[in-house]
Amino acid sequence: MKIKDIAKLAGVSPATVSRVMNNNGYVKHDKRQAVEKVIREVGYQPNEIAKSLKNQKSHMIGVIVPKISTETASRVVDGITEVAKQHNYQLIIANTNLQIEEEIKYLKFLSNKLVDGIIMMATEVTAEHKKLAQSLAIPIVMVGQQVEGFTSIVHDDYRAAKLMIDHIIACGHKNIGFIGVDPKDVAVGQVRKQAYIDRLHEAGLSVDLDLIGIGDFSIESGYKQMEALLTRGKPTAVMAVTDHLAIGAIHCLHDHGLSVPNDVSVAGLGDVKLAKYFSPPLTTVHYGFKTSGMVAAEHVFDMIKQNQVDSDKVVIDFEVKIRKSVANLKTMRDLQSL
Amino acid sequence: MKIKDIAKLAGVSPATVSRVMNNNGYVKHDKRQAVEKVIREVGYQPNEIAKSLKNQKSHMIGVIVPKISTETASRVVDGITEVAKQHNYQLIIANTNLQIEEEIKYLKFLSNKLVDGIIMMATEVTAEHKKLAQSLAIPIVMVGQQVEGFTSIVHDDYRAAKLMIDHIIACGHKNIGFIGVDPKDVAVGQVRKQAYIDRLHEAGLSVDLDLIGIGDFSIESGYKQMEALLTRGKPTAVMAVTDHLAIGAIHCLHDHGLSVPNDVSVAGLGDVKLAKYFSPPLTTVHYGFKTSGMVAAEHVFDMIKQNQVDSDKVVIDFEVKIRKSVANLKTMRDLQSL
DNA sequence: TTTGATACTGAAATCGATTTCACTTACAGG
DNA sequence: CCTGTAAGTGAAATCGATTTCAGTATCAAA
Numbered sequence: 001m002k003i004k005d006i007a008k009l010a011g012v013s014p015a016t017v018s019r020v021m022n023n024n025g026y027v028k029h030d031k032r033q034a035v036e037k038v039i040r041e042v043g044y045q046p047n048e049i050a051k052s053l054k055n056q057k058s059h060m061i062g063v064i065v066p067k068i069s070t071e072t073a074s075r076v077v078d079g080i081t082e083v084a085k086q087h088n089y090q091l092i093i094a095n096t097n098l099q100i101e102e103e104i105k106y107l108k109f110l111s112n113k114l115v116d117g118i119i120m121m122a123t124e125v126t127a128e129h130k131k132l133a134q135s136l137a138i139p140i141v142m143v144g145q146q147v148e149g150f151t152s153i154v155h156d157d158y159r160a161a162k163l164m165i166d167h168i169i170a171c172g173h174k175n176i177g178f179i180g181v182d183p184k185d186v187a188v189g190q191v192r193k194q195a196y197i198d199r200l201h202e203a204g205l206s207v208d209l210d211l212i213g214i215g216d217f218s219i220e221s222g223y224k225q226m227e228a229l230l231t232r233g234k235p236t237a238v239m240a241v242t243d244h245l246a247i248g249a250i251h252c253l254h255d256h257g258l259s260v261p262n263d264v265s266v267a268g269l270g271d272v273k274l275a276k277y278f279s280p281p282l283t284t285v286h287y288g289f290k291t292s293g294m295v296a297a298e299h300v301f302d303m304i305k306q307n308q309v310d311s312d313k314v315v316i317d318f319e320v321k322i323r324k325s326v327a328n329l330k331t332m333r334d335l336q337s338l
Numbered sequence: 339m340k341i342k343d344i345a346k347l348a349g350v351s352p353a354t355v356s357r358v359m360n361n362n363g364y365v366k367h368d369k370r371q372a373v374e375k376v377i378r379e380v381g382y383q384p385n386e387i388a389k390s391l392k393n394q395k396s397h398m399i400g401v402i403v404p405k406i407s408t409e410t411a412s413r414v415v416d417g418i419t420e421v422a423k424q425h426n427y428q429l430i431i432a433n434t435n436l437q438i439e440e441e442i443k444y445l446k447f448l449s450n451k452l453v454d455g456i457i458m459m460a461t462e463v464t465a466e467h468k469k470l471a472q473s474l475a476i477p478i479v480m481v482g483q484q485v486e487g488f489t490s491i492v493h494d495d496y497r498a499a500k501l502m503i504d505h506i507i508a509c510g511h512k513n514i515g516f517i518g519v520d521p522k523d524v525a526v527g528q529v530r531k532q533a534y535i536d537r538l539h540e541a542g543l544s545v546d547l548d549l550i551g552i553g554d555f556s557i558e559s560g561y562k563q564m565e566a567l568l569t570r571g572k573p574t575a576v577m578a579v580t581d582h583l584a585i586g587a588i589h590c591l592h593d594h595g596l597s598v599p600n601d602v603s604v605a606g607l608g609d610v611k612l613a614k615y616f617s618p619p620l621t622t623v624h625y626g627f628k629t630s631g632m633v634a635a636e637h638v639f640d641m642i643k644q645n646q647v648d649s650d651k652v653v654i655d656f657e658v659k660i661r662k663s664v665a666n667l668k669t670m671r672d673l674q675s676l
Numbered sequence: 677t678t679t680g681a682t683a684c685t686g687a688a689a690t691c692g693a694t695t696t697c698a699c700t701t702a703c704a705g706g
Numbered sequence: 707c708c709t710g711t712a713a714g715t716g717a718a719a720t721c722g723a724t725t726t727c728a729g730t731a732t733c734a735a736a
Contacts, residue, residue, distance in 0.1 A: 002692055013716040018694055025695090026714045047451040049390045050692035053721050058387060060430070069409075069416035069628070078407035081433035090452075092398070093431050095419035113385040113722090114428075219615065247615050254617075274610070277557065277585050279592075279617045290407070340722055351686040356724055363725090364684045388722035391691050451692090 001044050010038040021046060060090045061300055062110035062118040064103055068095045071272055072289050073121060076143055079293025080119060087301050089116075100124060104132060111136045117300040119143060119293075124184045139303035141296045145187050151303070151312045153296045157187050160285045160318045161195035161239070164267050167283070167322060168237045169203050172329030173265065176200065177211040177238035179225045179245050192241045192269065211235050215245060222248020230256065236264060237326060243268035243275050243284055250278070250325065261327035271321055281323035288316050339382050348376040359384060398428045399638055400448035400456040402441055406433045409610055410627050411459060414481055417631025418457060425639050427454075438462060442470060449474045455638040457481060457631075462522045477641035479634045483525045489641070489650045491634045495525050498623045498656045499533035499577070502605050505621070505660060506575045507541050510667030511603065514538065515549040515576035517563045517583050530579045530607065549573050553583060560586020568594065574602060575664060581606035581613050581622055588616070588663065599665035609659055619661035626654050 003021075007014045012031055019025040020035045027035075038044070052058040063080055065073040077093065084091055092115055096102035103120070107129070110118055117139040122129070125147050133140050134149060146152040168176055178196050183189040193212075200207050210232035215221030222245035229235060230252075240246035246268030250260050260266050260280055268275065271286035295314055303309050341359075345352045350369055357363040358373045365373075376382070390396040401418055403411040415431065422429055430453055434440035441458070445467070448456055455477040460467070463485050471478050472487060484490040506514055516534050521527040531550075538545050548570035553559030560583035567573060568590075578584035584606030588598050598604055598618055606613065609624035633652055641647050 003694090004692080007716095014693080015695075015716055016714090019715095022694080026712085028714060031714085045446060045450045047391075047692050048447075049387060049396060049451050050721090051694080052387045053385075053391050053723090054692080054694050056721070067416070068406075068419065069412040071407075071409075074407040074412040077431075078405070078433065081406065081431070082435075085433075090430050090432065090447075092428050093415075093419070094428065095416065095423075097420075108383060109386075112383045113387050219612075247612065251615055272612070274557075274585065274612050274616075277589055278612075278615075341724095342722080345686095352723080353686055353725075354684090357685095360724080364682085366684060369684085385722050388691090389724080391693090392722080392724045394691070 001042055003044075003046065006035065006038050006042070006044050009042070010035045056113075058114060058116055059088060060092050060115045061297070062106070062115040063091050063093045064096060064106050064110075064118065064120045065093065066096055066098050066121055066123050068093065072144075072270070072287075075289035076121060076293035076296070079290035079295075080297045081293075082290075083294050083297040083301070087297075089301070098123065100126065100129075104128060107132055107136070111138055116304050117141075119296045119300060122147060125186075139300050139309050141299050141303075143292050143296045145185075146313060149311050151299050151310060151314070153292045153299070153314045153316060154187065155287050155292070155318050156315050157191040158195045160287070160320070161192040161241075161269065162199050163320050164239055164269065164283075164285055165196055165199040167320065168239060168265065168267060168326055169199070169205070171237070171265070171326055172333075173237040174205060175208070175211065175233065175235045175237070176205070177213070177229050177233070177235035179213045179215060179222060179229070179238060179240040179249060181215060181217060181241050181245075188241055196239060208233060211238075217242060217244060219244045219248040219251070222246060223252040225249070226252035227256075236329065237261075237267070238264065239267045239269070241269055243270040243272040243282060246282060246284065246325070247272075247278065250280075250282075261325050262332075265326040267326050276321070276323060278325075280325045283321065283323045283326040285318050285320045287318050292316050339380055341382075341384065344373065344376050344380070344382050347380070348373045394451075396452060396454055397426060398430050398453045399635070400444070400453040401429050401431045402434060402444050402448075402456065402458045403431060404434055404436050404459055404461050406431065410482075410608070410625075413627035414459060414631035414634070417628035417633075418635045419631075420628075421632050421635040421639070425635075427639075436461065438464065438467075442466060445470055445474070449476055454642050455479075457634045457638060460485060463524075477638050477647050479637050479641075481630050481634045483523075484651060487649050489637050489648060489652070491630045491637070491652045491654060492525065493625050493630070493656050494653050495529040496533045498625075498658070499530040499579075499607065500537050501658050502577055502607065502621075502623055503534055503537040505658065506577060506603065506605060506664055507537070507543070509575070509603070509664055510671075511575040512543060513546070513549065513571065513573045513575070514543070515551070515567050515571070515573035517551045517553060517560060517567070517576060517578040517587060519553060519555060519579050519583075526579055534577060546571060549576075555580060555582060557582045557586040557589070560584060561590040563587070564590035565594075574667065575599075575605070576602065577605045577607070579607055581608045581610040581620060584620060584622065584663070585610075585616065588618075588620075599663050600670075603664040605664050614659070614661060616663075618663045621659065621661045621664040623656050623658045625656050630654050 003014045003017050007017045019027050020032050094106040121143045122145040141151040143153045146154050180193045181189045213225030215225045226249035250266050268282050268284035271284045275282040341352045341355050345355045357365050358370050432444040459481045460483040479489040481491045484492050518531045519527045551563030553563045564587035588604050606620050606622035609622045613620040
């Protein structure tokens, strides 16, 4: 069933059918009725591809994620779908599985008129990325990393990590370990580590390289790095750069017969959904990932509507969640002295 | 840049450009070179929308999910993306946020030539769903629920739940509670409950309605239902129909000063990624959701290739994970008698 | 030299919509 | 009665590709 068939059945021209479908132009009442009747009876739905071609708008936005089966990514995507729905847009999702070449490939592919805009959850952003993205002419917004020249939706990773360390220091810890991640991911790998180092310096604490471990994003990696830290030093607290890392670390500690937080405190970053149900409930910082997605989408649609790209930087709120996995050494001492 | 421009630059017709792009038909060596040179120089990428229109193939499949920010859904989608990539297909994802009317809407919308096939993670499947889906002519596969007349990728929920109950019974439990979910979701709400009831009967245990609670899919709901169970009866074990429910239940038990599994055992179903890192590590059954997604996608592509729909039923493997949240009463008694 | 393949090419039709443009009709105002 | 404007309509062009089809060139076999 195409528009021509409907036209024939209703005894009008395709142009008239188009006019009633899109509610523009003049159509006499009786013809409109006739067309509507036919449409209803045959359940006509226009071919969206043909519409896209003619209108030069696909009503789709592309979303490039490093790994969709990740709590962070799926929450961001959740947010995007929510505002996309309001704008009557669909999402094309491209899952790169952490392969950077794929990002480039998808960036190219999606921009071939397939989508009206792109939201990219960047991990590493290479020069090639930037150059390509800049040449694309359709709106692109970055989520999770600030990228020069693009609208970027980020969390204030530096401040978040800093506040977490502050809390740990305020609890009386002096030997504070760190479990991080490859610096190629600047938001997670670089910024959070820098905050750790800076804050320690500011507090007059020395930074002990033996108390720093670098892993990847897996729980197992958190376990391994914690084990390594244990052999190299004697931290009373460690901050992990993600909750998964923290959970791995806690697991390792338990396996070594150590209590968290009584023997060693552990803090995460990210506030995974189940974090508060752990024992001990994980002290961490909550990032509004769904909000990031929503804000990113709003920016894309703004840019689509205004037909021009800009490069804002939006910082999304976070909230430090003080739970039970970081012990307050001072009150512990008080308790013991009784 | 369109094909006509490339043609002009290379001094050939659009037809020839098309022939070199798609590598079919005859093109003289020198012209081919010329065209390729121009393509390379201007970085020409064809308009995918125009291709789709002409070819009557969008190279996109639609994926309808109840909620993307859910571990189950995102793992399924992960699997789909993996095999879609092999077939050079993109995913359009539609997130219904658990609203059934949205499922219908998206089913209609996506099928307007926008996608070559649809994968649907069904929760409730109404008669309207079936009728509409049946009328669509493009391949549709259902994941998670068996639906008459459609290829369905399911887990053997009945057997999985049954084995879990078996394990609990084998551990010497007699008062076994159950936390379930609305029966509108037949796989999770009906089948798993039926397995529980059947197995209890078979084992000569009576089914105590006071020990059955029905909630929704949230952790909080698990907490609440557990609390209700506690006031109504005295279970020594409870099986929850999802891990989240189980986690909520455990949390409730802890809040009431009860130890899991020493005072009450709790089992889940689903094996959430973090399940094994809980304390106690959750006894549950692992479903291969990513595999479901992959198999679903493979079936869609088969059907697309053969240009005909079928209605297989594929049962994906599961694995019961015996961890620490269900206590063996017999060994406990032995221990006490020492 | 003629015939018949085979290689090669581009004009034009096509996919299914939208929109411009030219044209008709109806009607109010002078 | 004439005229100008608004309402209404459909033929045809258009979006950017692919493919058929008709036609040309080349060359081996008869």
